[in-house]
Amino acid sequence: MNDSKEQKSLRVIITGGSSGIGKAVALEMAKSGHRFYLTGRNEERLQQICSKLNSLGCDAHYGVGDVGSETDVENHFQDVKKKLGGIDVLFANAGVGYFGNLEDLTIEQYDAQFNTNVRGVFLWINKVLPLLKKQNSGHVIVTSSNLGMKTGARCSLYAGTKHAVQAMVWCLRDELKGTGVKAATINPGSVDTPWFDEDVDRTKMLAVEDISKAVRFIIDQDETSNIDHILLLPGKQ
Numbered sequence: 001m002n003d004s005k006e007q008k009s010l011r012v013i014i015t016g017g018s019s020g021i022g023k024a025v026a027l028e029m030a031k032s033g034h035r036f037y038l039t040g041r042n043e044e045r046l047q048q049i050c051s052k053l054n055s056l057g058c059d060a061h062y063g064v065g066d067v068g069s070e071t072d073v074e075n076h077f078q079d080v081k082k083k084l085g086g087i088d089v090l091f092a093n094a095g096v097g098y099f100g101n102l103e104d105l106t107i108e109q110y111d112a113q114f115n116t117n118v119r120g121v122f123l124w125i126n127k128v129l130p131l132l133k134k135q136n137s138g139h140v141i142v143t144s145s146n147l148g149m150k151t152g153a154r155c156s157l158y159a160g161t162k163h164a165v166q167a168m169v170w171c172l173r174d175e176l177k178g179t180g181v182k183a184a185t186i187n188p189g190s191v192d193t194p195w196f197d198e199d200v201d202r203t204k205m206l207a208v209e210d211i212s213k214a215v216r217f218i219i220d221q222d223e224t225s226n227i228d229h230i231l232l233l234p235g236k237q
């Protein structure tokens with residue numbers, strides 16, 4: 001990291017910015033006064049986080065909609081261009097997870113996971129890439145998982161979605177060779193977020209700040225590096 005270099009104000013899109021990891025990344029990046037466009041379905045939470053970002057001196061906007069809907073993503077993309085005037089960072093983070101033995105999972109859970117975790121990531125990257133390639137700079141960062149790189153019982157569909165986006169980003173990295181655009185994933189193990197029900201013991205999980213610092217590290221890397229992924233596992237055993 002080159003601390004002496006002046007920090008440029010970046011235009012940052014965060015999908016799933018209304019909660020958990022997405023919210024934490026917004027608050028971490030806000031320490032450097034960037035500009036934000038957050039998306040999610042819960043308008044009240046998006047409003048609250050944008051107010052907080054505004055109170056920290058940041059220009060922050062939001063769009064309400066389903067990340068798996070082509071129409072919603074197109075509307076948000078047009079809104080981002082109008083409100084931020086361009087894009088420097090796409091943090092494609094929105095996701096859902098349903099766990100259980102394969103025979104117990106439902107078609108609704110299949111659709112929800114693949115529409116959000118895979119289609120939603122594809123829709124956003126597909127929209128943003130031509131712009132980033134034209135300006136020859138920018139970051140695409142996708143929230144994968146440790147389950148994007150390994151498998152386990154009761155995780156089949158969720159791990160399937162995360163392996164899919166892992167492959168998407170690794171293929172994209174090959175396509176981006178020779179350009180100034182970078183793509184990476186973050187791959188956390190269990191993180192203490194509203195993702196888990198209240199009765200789940202979260203004391204040994206990663207903190208959202210562990211993830212937000214890793215995302216910041218990717219965004220702030222120098223031109224001489226191109227981080228591929230950051231795998232984060234809980235420090236407490």
Ligand SMILES: NC(=O)c1ccc[n+]([C@@H]2O[C@H](COP(=O)([O-])OP(=O)(O)OC[C@H]3O[C@@H](n4cnc5c(N)ncnc54)[C@H](OP(=O)(O)O)[C@@H]3O)[C@@H](O)[C@H]2O)c1
Binds near residue numbers: 040042095144187193
């Ligand atoms: N928590 C973990 O242990 C863990 C570990 C590894 C990876 N991850 C990944 O981290 C990412 C964020 O999860 P989190 O832990 O921060 O959970 P979270 O607090 O539940 O946040 C999930 C975010 O995704 C958004 N979202 C979900 N479905 C959506 C949809 N159909 N359309 C638009 N937005 C949608 C939610 O917004 P709305 O509710 O406003 O729609 C929310 O902002 C996910 O991709 C997850 O797979 C989590």
